Amino acid sequence: MLCEMHKDLGGHLRNLNFDISVYIVKWFFSFFCIDLPHEYVLQILDFYQYEQTAVLIRVALTIFLLLAPKLLEA
Numbered sequence: 001m002l003c004e005m006h007k008d009l010g011g012h013l014r015n016l017n018f019d020i021s022v023y024i025v026k027w028f029f030s031f032f033c034i035d036l037p038h039e040y041v042l043q044i045l046d047f048y049q050y051e052q053t054a055v056l057i058r059v060a061l062t063i064f065l066l067l068a069p070k071l072l073e074a
Contacts, residue, residue: 005061009068016074024060031061 003010004056013020026034031048033041047055 006065008066009064009071012072012074020064027060027063028056030054 003014027073031041036044044055044059
């Protein structure tokens with residue numbers, strides 16, 4: 001999905017052998033509690049009650065897309 005949404009970032013991370021699943025698994029198991037501020041985590045949990053796993057995937061993709069400029073510099 002990330003490659004479809006941001007081809008440059010997807011290709012760049014693939015060239016770096018960056019394993020996205022390492023972060024996504026950590027985020028999903030912790031509901032983003034480790035890396036996001038408390039108020040965002042509460043909103044994610046509220047959305048999770050209605051949309052289940054789909055919201056977790058969207059949040060993870062959004063984080064990668066927001067960080068795309070910095071990640072492309074790596």
